[in-house]
Amino acid sequence: MYRFSRSIYRSLAPLVRADCGRCETEARQELLRSCETTISRLVLDRRYFRNPPRSLFDQVRHLFSIDDQFRVRLVIERNLGFAATYLDRMPAEQSAMLGPHHCRALTRQGTPCRRSPLPQHEYCPSHRHLEEILDPAPVGGRRAAPADARIGARVAIPA
Numbered sequence: 001m002y003r004f005s006r007s008i009y010r011s012l013a014p015l016v017r018a019d020c021g022r023c024e025t026e027a028r029q030e031l032l033r034s035c036e037t038t039i040s041r042l043v044l045d046r047r048y049f050r051n052p053p054r055s056l057f058d059q060v061r062h063l064f065s066i067d068d069q070f071r072v073r074l075v076i077e078r079n080l081g082f083a084a085t086y087l088d089r090m091p092a093e094q095s096a097m098l099g100p101h102h103c104r105a106l107t108r109q110g111t112p113c114r115r116s117p118l119p120q121h122e123y124c125p126s127h128r129h130l131e132e133i134l135d136p137a138p139v140g141g142r143r144a145a146p147a148d149a150r151i152g153a154r155v156a157i158p159a
């Protein structure tokens with residue numbers, strides 16, 4: 001996965017300003033760290049990572065001149081788009097190996113649940129009911145038809 005963060009870094013490092021309040025090396029290190037942190041979070045916490053391109057852009061935009069801001073945003077959006085597509089197409093067994101994967105629920109004691117989630121889910125069998133409350137669309141991608149549509153279908157049946 002780090003090929004995506006390296007790709008962003010390689011594209012943006014030459015544009016880093018030397019006058020952004022620190023030496024160029026430190027600024028480039030900050031850029032690399034931000035890129036890697038974003039990719040890590042995209043892999044491990046994607047569901048709760050609202051807008052990865054905007055998050056990364058906000059972290060690093062001060063490292064670039066005003067003239068380069070649009071280009072920086074485009075590079076970030078393009079590469080994170082590739083990363084998201086890559087993750088979408090990755091088989092579930094392979095994506096499960098990308099990092100530590102634990103159930104997202106808390107136990108009654110308030111500690112994180114240590115059980116493994118079901119394949120393609122974020123909760124273990126004991127906490128699976130929490131996922132259904134948060135996400136009405138099952139992972140398979142099919143959403144239940146809204147009530148109006150079902151009523152409409154019933155009306156459309158020929159007599």
Ligand SMILES: [Zn+2]
Pocket residue numbers: 103104105113114115123124125126127
């Ligand atoms: Zn659990």
